[in-house]
């Protein structure tokens with residue numbers, strides 16, 4: 001019995017104890033929240049809501065800021081003061097207000113206040129000359145019973161702000177902890193409302209606004225619970241005043257803790273608003289944050305555009321009058337500030353008026369700036385860089401004392417030997433009356449030792465060179481590297497070609513050996529975008545870009561008639577022959593250049609036409625330098641001559657009075673077509689250009705669609721001529737034909753459009769083989785053909 005009682009007692013006692021132990025509240029507020037959410041879910045939910053709100057406010061603020069800026073720029077550009085009442089349709093201030101009303105809805109209308117208006121500067125600096133007001137000690141005010149707010153709100157600006165300022169102000173003070181306890185804040189608010197004449201219902205508005213912002217009002221319970229609402233309002237208000245909030249961040253955490261925040265457990269995350277606004281402002285302002293500067297810039301841009309349009313209209317008139325960019329500039333050399341000796345040499349050479357490119361380039365070059373210059377072929381680019389080069393030498397020599405190792409002051413680089421020789425000749429013409437100034441040339445195909453001797457014995461302030469030979473001299477550590485240390489100017493003629501992949505490596509090495517303190521000038525008739533990028537290798541970042549073609553002049557001369565003929569490839573030799581015959585019959589003083597794809601094809605065509613008794617010469621890289629120089633000289637001097645040329649004459653060669661240019665087969669690219677065509681119609685003269693393509697090369701026409709080129713029908717070919725040509729072809733040495741075939745195949749295989757279709761390429765190669773009278777492709781080149789992966793060429797079996 002006793003044991004039974006004991007056991008009963010002990011079991012009920014145990015249960016009691018158990019319930020006491022396990023049913024004890026753990027503290028920290030309710031464990032479940034509305035919707036059955038646990039504490040962490042509830043917290044996350046509200047954090048998310050706070051983030052969304054913050055983002056929305058940021059967007060709104062940005063939009064308003066942007067609108068204010070736009071409005072200010074517009075009013076500044078229109079030249080009307082911001083307060084001008086005549087500004088239509090509405091003043092900037094009204095405009096901004098209207099935008100603010102539009103953007104700030106809903107729930108953020110109070111971002112606008114009367115002080116808002118066109119922005120003046122994001123980085124307003126404090127006026128250090130004015131005495132700084134001591135901070136208001138609100139705690140003291142409350143303690144002293146003077147919390148009526150009158151002293152605080154004595155400033156006119158605060159009065160103007162109205163209700164939004166009131167809530168914002170209270171929020172700020174609360175966050176900053178200036179008012180001490182919440183009851184003090186309540187007292188402070190009441191006094192403030194009375195002082196500013198707000199009715200009691202203001203409190204309702206105050207609260208309702210917070211409720212409107214999408215927060216649960218039911219949980220706030222008591223309407224008069226100003227402490228809670230005030231706390232909440234404070235945090236919200238501060239979301240829009242990032243600077244204040246970040247300053248008061250610690251106070252929020254310390255003073256308002258989780259218990260006060262209640263369910264609005266707002267996690268204060270990284271403050272991004274101010275940072276974003278600053279980034280945005282940086283885009284709108286210049287580096288110094290100066291609005292006036294920005295407006296000046298915009299004005300300048302507008303003026304430049306106007307000038308460009310006027311320039312274009314002027315050049316259009318000039319084109320209509322029959323002038324082009326060779327004859328358009330009317331400025332005289334003697335008025336350009338050149339040395340009298342240079343002007344004398346120019347006059348002696350018959351140069352009185354400047355061409356457009358010379359006028360544009362000279363002014364920039366005299367300023368000492370780097371420049372990238374684009375101008376049409378045959379418009380005087382050579383003189384445009386030689387004249388500043390000579391002036392640079394004169395200026396430097398007048399400043400420098402006599403040196404033990406005489407420096408080279410100007411280095412001019414050209415892609416071909418012929419061009420280098422031409423530039424040297426023109427420099428000699430311009431230096432005619434300058435005693436003690438001399439130009440020398442360094443190109444391949446001559447003896448290295450002879451170069452050294454010449455450089456040592458003769459004076460040289462201007463050096464014209466091809467990159468390969470110059471690099472040989474630099475790498476063998478001849479005295480040239482030391483002399484180049486005094487370089488003042490670097491010129492690249494045909495710059496796009498020199499910066500092309502073929503020359504790039506050599507150019508990089510050369511530029512590395514040159515002093516950085518120099519002026520660099522780049523000239524060409526074509527400057528592809530890719531080259532503009534690579535030009536940084538040579539040019540300074542703040543270089544000038546002169547494009548005379550921008551003014552509306554066409555890329556090719558309007559005085560050159562352009563046409564193309566599409567005909568089967570095996571008829572090309574015959575068609576060229578017929579075109580030449582027709583041209584000769586029409587032009588007694590004919591001078592023709594026929595461009596072929598490769599050197600060996602050039603040689604084959606030359607031999608064939610020589611057999612056919614045409615007055616022809618050939619020039620290509622396989623010929624010795626002396627032969628090439630003689631041909632260039634002869635072709636420059638004579639008339640009634642046909643030059644069969646590879647690409648060595650494509651760029652820069654100044655053969656006077658060329659009447660016709662024929663391009664046989666597809667050019668490498670659009671630029672090559674333009675440069676070849678530029679050999680005719682120079683110095684504003686008339687000319688003609690014909691492009692001969694096979695049907696499978698027709699795709700190239702897309703690249704030159706914008707040029708004034710027209711289709712022309714193939715000339716009539718008579719049967720007798722065909723037999724005559726076959727006979728002449730049969731007389732040509734097989735080795736020449738084999739070499740031509742091999743070169744032809746290599747060229748077309750390198751063209752991406754044609755080379756990727758190997759089957760078609762083999763078919764066309766076989767046609768070419770037949771047209772030049774080859775029974776089977778040369779055995780010698782089997783390995784190369786196999787390497788190219790070409791199958792189906794007669795006589796060549798590819799082992800698997």
Ligand SMILES: Nc1ncnc2c1ncn2[C@@H]1O[C@H](COP(=O)(O)OP(=O)(O)OP(=O)(O)O)[C@@H](O)[C@H]1O
Pocket residue numbers: 350351352353354355358375376377378379380381382383524525651652653654678682683
């Ligand atoms: N101001 C001038 N007055 C008269 N003739 C000039 C003038 N400037 C250059 N020339 C002549 O114009 C011709 C073409 O000049 P230049 O060879 O410099 O052209 P370019 O623009 O370099 O052509 P390309 O792009 O083919 O290299 C030359 O015969 C040159 O003597």
